[in-house]
Amino acid sequence: MANKFYDIAIIGGGASGLMLAANLNLAGRSGIILEGSGKLGTKLLMSGGGRCNITHAGSVKEFLIAYGNAGPILRKCLYKHNNLELIEWLHQQGIDTVEENGRIFPSSMKAKDLLNALVSKATANLWQIETNARASALKKEEGLWNIGIDGPGSVIASNLVIASGGITYPETGSDGSVFSVLRDMCISVNEPRPALAPIYVNDYPYSELSGISVSDVIVSIRKNQRKVKSMSGDILFTHEGFSGPAILNISKYAEAGSTLGLEYKKELSELPRRMQRVIEDRAKGPSGDIRTKVLEALLSCDDFIISGVDPRGMVTAGGIALDEIDFSSMKVKKFRNESAHAQGTGALYVIGEAIDADGITGGYNLQLCWSTACTAADSLQFC
């Protein structure tokens, strides 16, 4: 691999890097995927508990809401490469899909089928794929990217795509190390933190309810008495803390020391029986009597001080700042206009979870990989 030249190099062989390669036929050009770990698509294989909730049904308007403040900024690429296009592409690869409550899965319920399809299409598109090729240094010299690979060796590329994911589950290879390399190049990276993660609180009273879930709960985060965010949905009690969709979706706003408030939209008698017992115990006074006012308060605003968020979030909030990126091409603006030896060389692209955008649960994060990867593929078509 030493000093070999490629037209395009992608750092990261996860969902987004592979989606780009599967959508860009190199025909007469050269391209390489540098995957730092020994395996491709490890996180993709974990998605949806191995079943891979690949996208969501519904209109693009609904998608924009799922990404919070980033939604309107992502608009261009979400419209251009939407969920219907992704589903159609899967069908073309022989992967049928099913819908469960709006969530789209491969009918086989196997993430492996999707990974196989991406790898075989990328290979058919003439991409060279190297595993155990961890990029540890980046330099731009005379309009070309020099990518230092751990161990002896480097790759020279005309165009570079960052598809290195976020920081959660670092054992999969997504350890956020590329962020510090980018910061050294003065590209702003917003502090990455776990999202879609369980929340832990002080004096958690529900360990014994582990595995029980409750629907229709309004969950809120408050900091210094001010509401930061509120959402509603199902929550799940685990042995150590709160989980379930409403908790996962709000977790990126949670910080140690902030308050997590839970408001149950049910009467005590409508809650799971074991939970009723725990709540009644919590409402008992020193004499053992249930204090009605305390009981009402536990149902209408049960507040906990947050002790932390599980670092093993399904996704990363934070990452490469959105204002660094041109969303019609996924190019980093700073390098887009830089003069280079030949027109179209020297561009830097970013796709997937590495950018500072993340969706709620339901297939929105893999759709983001698809939309950003295909947008970059369109642009790289002409490089």
Ligand SMILES: Cc1cc2nc3c(=O)[nH]c(=O)nc-3n(C[C@H](O)[C@H](O)[C@H](O)COP(=O)(O)OP(=O)(O)OC[C@H]3O[C@@H](n4cnc5c(N)ncnc54)[C@H](O)[C@@H]3O)c2cc1C
């Ligand atoms: C348990 C779990 C369940 C999930 N379920 C779903 C779901 O059902 N639906 C959904 O939409 N999303 C889900 N997600 C999120 C989704 O899987 C990710 O958002 C998506 O896989 C991100 O893809 P990516 O290619 O951008 O990043 P990654 O998948 O993280 O891939 C990045 C790749 O880059 C490599 N890399 C990193 N640094 C370097 C380097 N320096 N040099 C070379 N290579 C490097 C890594 O090894 C990795 O292979 C889930 C995530 C988890 C963890």
